[in-house]
Amino acid sequence: MTKEISRLSGVIPPMITPLTKSRDIDIAGLERLVHHMLEGGVAGIFALGSSGEGPWLTATQQTTVIKEVVRCVDGRVPVLAGALEPSTSRTLEAVHRHADAGADIVVITSPYYFPSDASVQIGHIETLVNASPLPVMLYNIPPTTHNPIAPQTVKQIMQLDNLIGIKDSAGDWDNFLALLKYREDRPEFVVFQGAEKLSAQSIEAGADGIVPGMGNLVPSHFVAIIKAIQAGKFSEAKAIQAQIDILWTLHTYDFWLIGLKYAASVLGFGTGTAVGHVMTMDKTAQQEIASLLKKINDEAIVGK
Numbered sequence: 239m240t241k242e243i244s245r246l247s248g249v250i251p252p253m254i255t256p257l258t259k260s261r262d263i264d265i266a267g268l269e270r271l272v273h274h275m276l277e278g279g280v281a282g283i284f285a286l287g288s289s290g291e292g293p294w295l296t297a298t299q300q301t302t303v304i305k306e307v308v309r310c311v312d313g314r315v316p317v318l319a320g321a322l323e324p325s326t327s328r329t330l331e332a333v334h335r336h337a338d339a340g341a342d343i344v345v346i347t348s349p350y351y352f353p354s355d356a357s358v359q360i361g362h363i364e365t366l367v368n369a370s371p372l373p374v375m376l377y378n379i380p381p382t383t384h385n386p387i388a389p390q391t392v393k394q395i396m397q398l399d400n401l402i403g404i405k406d407s408a409g410d411w412d413n414f415l416a417l418l419k420y421r422e423d424r425p426e427f428v429v430f431q432g433a434e435k436l437s438a439q440s441i442e443a444g445a446d447g448i449v450p451g452m453g454n455l456v457p458s459h460f461v462a463i464i465k466a467i468q469a470g471k472f473s474e475a476k477a478i479q480a481q482i483d484i485l486w487t488l489h490t491y492d493f494w495l496i497g498l499k500y501a502a503s504v505l506g507f508g509t510g511t512a513v514g515h516v517m518t519m520d521k522t523a524q525q526e527i528a529s530l531l532k533k534i535n536d537e538a539i540v541g542k
Contacts, residue, residue, distance in 0.1 A: 245428060248282070248448075248464060249279070249281055249450065249460040250283065251450060251453025251460075252287035252289040252454075253285050253289065253290050254507070255286070255508075256271060256502070256509075264509065267508040268303070268507075269310050270507055271454065274507070278457025279457065279458055279461040281315055281316075282317070283311060284318040284320065286304070286322070286336075287345065288320075291513045293320075301336075301338075316343055317341050317342050318345050320377070321333045321346050324349060324350045326362045329346055329366055330365070330369055333346075333372065337370075337372050343372055343375055345375045345376075346366055346374060346375075347378075347379060347382075348383045348385040349383075350385050356394075363395050367395075374401050375402055375403050375405060376401070377405045380408050387404075389413050396427050402426075403428030405430045406433075411436065414440065414445075429445055430449050432450070434450045435482075438476055438478070441475070454507065456485065466478065481534050491526065491527060492517060492518055492523070497527065499511070501527050504527065504528050504531055
């Protein structure tokens with residue numbers, strides 16, 4: 239490992255990539271978004287993940303995003319960058335680009351497009367972890383890779399020195415508990431929850447943190463969940479989780495990413511434009527999403 243990073247914990251939102259209507263990077267919107275998340279108390283920012291449309295951005299756009307996030311963060315929190323490519327060789331190219339752009343940690347998935355069993359995944363991960371100039375974090379996201387990384391596979395490779403943890407977005411509670419148990423074999427290996435509806439439950443069970451897409455919108459709510467559980471205020475944490483569950487319905491008005499990006503645009507972060515999806519929601523749906531945002535902010539439990 240060539241870059242020393244303190245143990246990760248807390249809220250690390252997978253940042254959307256704000257775009258202009260012409261699908262260029264919205265630099266001003268990106269800067270506003272980064273400062274919004276930092277003011278909300280996040281412990282890191284994950285660029286170029288699924289919410290950030292990392293696999294669909296060009297290499298030039300990816301580098302621009304990382305450089306701008308690094309500039310805006312200015313060393314205050316770690317910057318994680320997704321190298322979410324389908325093959326080992328392409329992922330390694332992205333890893334080196336991201337390192338050159340200033341990222342602190344690189345995030346990788348299972349190989350995808352073609353089926354990848356445990357043996358293929360282990361070979362892929364070992365090659366990347368050993369060759370990466372940056373610490374590596376795994377990202378289990380079966381809905382997009384269609385190749386889930388099983389807890390038993392993680393157990394086999396979690397002793398690799400340069401592998402620091404996993405973000406699990408599968409939403410499988412039993413598998414998540416297995417990851418927490420296997421962490422006992424290497425306590426410095428961190429386990430983060432990526433399924434927002436399991437945020438409070440996961441922190442209570444001992445997860446190191448949360449990587450919530452809606453952390454783009456209400457980062458302080460997720461931070462408040464962690465603080466409440468750490469203080470033993472479990473009913474307060476559950477009440478905040480209930481607010482988040484209500485807001486989560488914004489994903490149901492269109493393709494989930496469109497719902498998230500439209501909500502972000504309401505707050506001034508980009509135009510709602512996505513790389514490969516066209517918004518189909520009508521004005522009524524847009525008004526309902528805006529109302530959801532207003533409701534959760536007006537009724538916020540945070541700080542009460």
